[in-house]
Amino acid sequence: MSWGPGIARAARLAFEASQLLSPSERVTALHLIRDELAARKDDILLANARDMEAADAEVAAGRLSTSLVKRLDLRTGDKWDSMLQGVLDVANLPDPSGVVSYATELDDGLELFRVSCPIGVLLVIFEARPEVVVNIATLAIKSGNAAILKGGKESSRTASLLGETIQSALSKTSIPSAYIQTIQTREEVSSLLALDEYIDLVIPRGSNALVKNIQNSTRIPVMGHADGICHVYLDESADEETALRVVVDSKTDYPAACNAAETLIVHSSLLHTLWPKVASALVSRGVHLRCDGLTQTALSSAKISFAADQVTPSQGSDYDTEHLSLTMSVLTLPSLSDAIRHINSHSSHHTDSIVTENDASASMFCRGVDSAGTFVNASTRFADGFRYGFGTEVGISTGKIHARGPVGLEGLVIYKYMLKSKSGKGHIASEFGVGKKAFKHTPLHTDVPPYR
Template structure:
């Protein structure tokens, strides 16, 4: 790691201790300042983004980048406005810090409180979407965490300008300097992964192979955002018009993102009625289709391979498989899915329950597009990513996923010796409803 990056990590570590004690109003003021600055400096942002997009399109022409990557990279005025609104939405969320999660009386005047606090220093590595830098920064600030940001080289100009704007916008607010750090050298990532004494959490956003690499090369806890191999299952009791709309939205509305559907599963009972119209609608939208043998007996599409069932296309591509029933659908999803987001379309609530309870995924929907799997749409303000693991956060990771807790014990001179031995006093261990307030006992 370079001396500069070593300094950045040290600055973030110091800033995290101070930021944990910055009041909510100040953190919200800083977020509103960021939103205002993004709007005021939109021309500067878009000019930098144009440089990134132009370079990415050259790489696309050479076959080095995909169209999906280029699409995720692009910004425009409407996108910048949505980014600014997202920052304001984060400011409008309830304060995740200082909440008393549990309160328990151990004995008279001996009270234990479990209170939400920031994680500390969070490192993130993410690819082409410049809005990810703003989302992650906004959530880190609101939750009182310092953040180390490493974006992809394809978005380097956009990320640099956005980070400068964030840093300058918060400089005039009482937020500790150094809370947000941009790491640009790719070789420094490995050194950051060694710094388990300074970095409290790593959040990689990328392929399963990349997340596995991070997990294998660090002792820092890892909250991984991996591929989205998502499915829509059209059940025999589905409203087929609804199913067609849901399956279309899940693929076509924005195919470049991780919550877009990649495999459509169709009950054999309705396949003959459903697939011809669905395929025609997909093809009219430019979707490249592949299917298993049963699908190809009904519609004219290319053959699907075993690899297709586990591929995140991130583009206008889709695989189709005809299944026997909901149990067959569940087996396929659990065997080939990425534990991201799955959806069933059916009018039978019992069948929906079988699917939703049987699937091992962070989000499972009934009669809704997989595209709803999103921190903003969930009411979280934004997200730092979608965790397909189970510890310590799962699904869209918002403010709560960036907090941990500590225990505060309020006493009045009690000694452990009092509660030991044959004549030990008993603990009461009674839960009660109260928020921790420093010095509350001495004020009574």
Template sequence: MSEDTHAVNIAKAAKAAFEASQLIPSSERVQALHEIRKELEAVKDQILTANKKDLEHAQAEVDAGRMSASLLSRLDLGKGDKWDSMLQGVTDVANLPDPTGQVSYASELDDGLELYRVSCPIGVLLVIFEARPEVVVNIAALAIKSGNAAILKGGKESNETAQLLSQAIQSALSKTSIPSTYIQSIQTRAEVSALLEQDRYIDLVIPRGSNSLVRSIQNSTRIPVMGHADGLCAVYLDKAADPAKAIRVAVDSKVDYPAACNAAETLIVHENLLDTVWPEVAKALIARGVQLRCDARTLASLTARDIILNVQPSTPEDYSTEHLSLTISVLSVPSLSAAISHINSHSSHHTESIVTEDEQAASIFCRGVDSAGTFVNASTRFADGFRYGFGTEVGISTGRIHARGPVGLEGLVIYKYMLRSKGSEGHVVGEFGTGEGKKQFKHAKIDTTSAPF
């Protein structure tokens, strides 16, 4: 069977599974998530063994200079509490309210003619992501809970792990009334290319990775694309910054997980802090192994104090670079407006934070910065679906339509309009108008708690 034929069959199966699932009660979707968690727990050892193989292959790629160390760090499913967090995410999603069937608008157009706007699934999702194998489980959980079928393509560096995770999910689904083809995975780029042509069966593509990946997908398909690009996040130390908060927020934003898309890549310092707060923040970052790439003024402030370890001059390209490591670009600005201008010109519109005790400055920053997340006195690392209470996330969207920021369940539903006539003869449009004897629309609000759908 050719790659194209195989891909078409996958797309058809996904659409058929989606359509077959629409009358399945939400309680069955919740039960499916509990079955998935149980199955994952049962095959944990096999999955982690596969993950070690992926890590060994990836380390060889890093040693050969063909893979970055930051990408390698994202692959380890046994690191810290990653495995337990993945399982907890499944349970958390199961416990969230059903995002489908929610009425967001209701109006009585005429006596006995009622219009409702009701949330519903998008359809079949094609999700393409890099590195992190746990994304297979995260997306599967969100897709199932929101009533969407999904086709998943992870990076080749996590193939062994992703295959076993997908098999566990399908095994769990086979114990429910949801078709096992509701969640499918593919392995090759050729399959991706073929699926991007299947706009008849696939309703939304979600690329989660670099800007180049997102742009490549957008240029290769007629299917709508919800991009999840890189994270070029900034922390701005305002002239009214509290010194202790400045250190805590700057260090955590950079150091907590440098390879994450919500880690800070740029530190912006108000010029009034160059001789006070900035040197202390710099020393705290250097103490944690951070490399500082500084503009002329922030560099001069440090060299005057003989702070030279892990400090070097920056280049213009540094301020448009997602380092994904213990490196941060630093510059000084004369004003809040200059900081906002720099962020809007250089960031990826992911997440930015201001450290300040000035409420007006905080408000201006949050409204003026054009990013999916704007924080005050808080680490950029909080930009995460799990931390927001979404259970987990498909990714973080930096776009401006449909969904923005961490995309959880609400980002995976749209809506349909449902119109119901209770009239003895039904309703027809010809009875309405401006002429003599014509009816006028009432457009009276209806209590949404009594919706019949």
């Protein structure tokens, strides 16, 4: 059972068996997992210490970055406690499955229901942070999906012990323990990516390169989070204080996040009025500006002095770059239409914001910008599952199929149609048609699925 097909088949069978259990069983399992993790805390942190030692040696040898090692550490701050609390928080969210989204009577006694249900088997591939094993396992179990998890090799001791702990808790329930499996090697991932008869969805959480690489290697659907190249556009009618607040927050609140702004577009009417003030505010917070000719010249003529390296000329590639740091690309454009066209060509379709006092401009921006989030006078940093009120976040999808933007538990379910003949001697299609019975299609006002 340790090689790709065995793992995938075991996951599929575990998923299928779990479909016959009450959804409450999954909530029970999450509580048991939390308790089992608490009971094995010392062992897990010891494994984590060993991963850290090995990683430190890699850093000393120059093969690993210090920042990656930091992300490995389960022992810092309240990381452990919040990991455990996260399990309970997700356990307490509403069940995303069993939700009726369409119900109609096709004929007397023939009722059709569209009912949300788990997708099946997920393959989730992520990088260093070992607590992601617990986060993803929790989301998968809550939403009713089996999952195969592959973490970074630097956290392999921690990740595999977390996986064992979860399986040990599952063994105390009716859910098969192969419901959650961890794997360690890239070879296993490659082997799994070919198994579309067992695996329904691949979720890569990591770099853009990882996502594209996986999309190129499988016909299994991929729910990937690619770059976050977010824009703020200052419209002709922008209010000064609003502009300063939204631009500064979008860029500086947490520059390493995918929802931080990377590019500022200034309407050309603002070049000598609002723009120098916005630039000063950004520079005073340590932001490096990469400016096009007009925005740079405007700063020179405004006679504001900056350190030489804080305002530099942009290159074309800056407008397609996710800086993930206190660097911002800037350009000016003569109209809202031009701004929309620029954003649609250069944005990663994640989140883009307009600062405007004009409702027609807001409307045009929100309809015209083809991104998961189109914001008005609000920081791009609000694009987040918790801030949106989902209670949790599976990831942020920049794709346009199935789920888009911040993805909550709803992104891990699909639906099936249940058709129930309640009366007579069954319902058959040949009784309908021209000169025969007609379909009623009477909406049923119910949120209760026929079977649960």
